[in-house]
Amino acid sequence: MRHKLFYTALSFLIVISGKAQLQKLVKQLAYNDSARLVTIFKDLHANPELAFMETRTADIVQKELKALGYETQSGIAKTGVVAVLKNGAGPVVLYRADMDCNAVEEVTPLEYASKKRMKNAAGVEVPVMHACGHDAHITWMLGVAKIMAEMKNHWKGTLIFVAQPAEETGSGAKAMIKDGFYDKGIPVPDYLFGMHTIPLAVGKIDNAVGVRMAGTDQINVTFKGVGGHGASPEFTKDPVVMGSNAVMQYQTIISRNIGAQDVGVLTVGAFQAGNSNNVIPASALLKLNLRWFNEATRNTLINGIKQINKGIAVANNLPEELYPDFDIAATAIPLNNHEVLTTRLNTAFEKVLGKENVLTNRPAFMPSEDFQYFAMAGSKTVYNYTFVGIANKDAVKKANASGKEFPFFNHNGNFEVDLSAIPLGTEIGVTAVMELLKIK
Incomplete structure (x- = not known):
């Protein structure tokens, strides 16, 4: 009640004195x-x-x-x-x-x-x-x-x-x-x-x-391989090694493909693979996020990721059906x-x-x-x-x-x-x- 009486009184004063007291x-x-x-x-x-x-x-x-x-x-x-x-x-x-x-x-x-x-x-x-x-x-x-x-x-x-x-x-x-x-x-x-x-x-x-x-893209990259015993990697195609290689190579997009006066960020926020010490898993998931201010930079980042993914698959002699999956989970444009x-x-x-x-x-x-x-x-x-x-x-x-x-x-x-x-x-x-x- 006291609050309402205060508000009514002060509101009445505003009506009398104009809008100068509104902020008060x-x-x-x-x-x-x-x-x-x-x-x-x-x-x-x-x-x-x-x-x-x-x-x-x-x-x-x-x-x-x-x-x-x-x-x-x-x-x-x-x-x-x-x-x-x-x-x-x-x-x-x-x-x-x-x-x-x-x-x-x-x-x-x-x-x-x-x-x-x-x-x-x-x-x-x-x-x-x-x-x-x-x-x-x-x-x-x-x-x-x-x-x-x-x-x-x-x-x-x-x-x-x-x-x-x-x-x-x-x-x-x-x-x-x-x-x-x-x-x-x-x-x-x-x-x-x-x-x-x-x-x-x-x-x-x-x-x-x-x-x-x-602007941003949230991207999921899944490296697929052939799982097996950790003691016998020669019988596997190790997606953990592929993903680790990718994490390092992705940063060359920033350092070698985007101009020094342009701006872009590529972060791997999560690397999820396997659950045992002695088992090489069949897949590894990398969760990426990109930051950019124009479509040219965005395209450079996305195309660079795809090319690196493909290159790693080829280097590991994977068949095309085991090439990495690439999924853009969410995108937002720059705020202006x-x-x-x-x-x-x-x-x-x-x-x-x-x-x-x-x-x-x-x-x-x-x-x-x-x-x-x-x-x-x-x-x-x-x-x-x-x-x-x-x-x-x-x-x-x-x-x-x-x-x-x-x-x-x-x-x-x-x-x-x-x-x-x-x-x-x-x-x-x-x-x-x-x-x-x-x-x-």
Whole structure:
């Protein structure tokens, strides 16, 4: 009741004094909600879920958004959730947050650290952790949704919130769209907005114009051979040796086929073969991921992998039916922030954070995203993806003093979101959405 009385009084003052006090109201509401949001964040962090398995997280999201008066749909691409709030004539804004975690073992000393293990898509039990901040993304979204519902008299239009599965695999957004996302009564947005954690100090954001994240391919290569006794390799065709050869040769694509001033990354993230000391297996699986900014580089990487695979098969005198399998499991194009929209939002962000804390000239990131697939190709939709600092300020200073840019980085077991970033990230999110929907 006290919170509602505060909001009513402050809202009345805004009507009287104009829009100058709007940001003050946003800040007050974000920080007044801090305890609830931190509780949600800690719970999500302690209970991470892998791609397309985010059932618990999805249930929390739907329950929270439905209680706020949003029209919700769930089960899109297995676990995706969407919520819509229509508030008169105006723009359509889609705010997206991702839900899935990483197969990483947490090593932070946090009392709410993840100790969870679960079976991945292949049925293998792995440690799991929110090592990329998706727990913060969902928490921010729920905070933004609450404030926007409470501030309906300050904006007009349609607001859509999406909790997306499987960002880490690069397939969740496309899966939701393929599952009829825009055929379920969900309007195509004018503006698409999202935020991602970055281990900059809390209080800073990175939001530049143009290409901000690389394109990616997730590729599975299976080397096939002839298994046998480890003591008699002459009677086998050893796929472990073939795969090991490939891991080293793949890097020559980067060093000898891509120009020194161009950019590409080829990483072998997993090598899976056999289960016995004295048995040469019949196959070996290599899981690759590529990063690139243009199709020419992508084609060089893909063609190079295929040629190396074939060369290894020929060198091992394999028949064609045992040549390596090559499967592109997922692809995402580079993320490209819209110039006019990004500049507009940065002007609003500067009023919250100060111009010196809105960074607009940092280089693009090699990590990738699939957020941009909610912007329909050839449609009216333009998008912005903002990176929000979540690292403890003292930890950043200590890292900088030792010559490091960050105290930790994403996808590592020591990744840690400072709790002060929870209300601030919420305020930043509301600032962006309100800028696009506010009554002029």
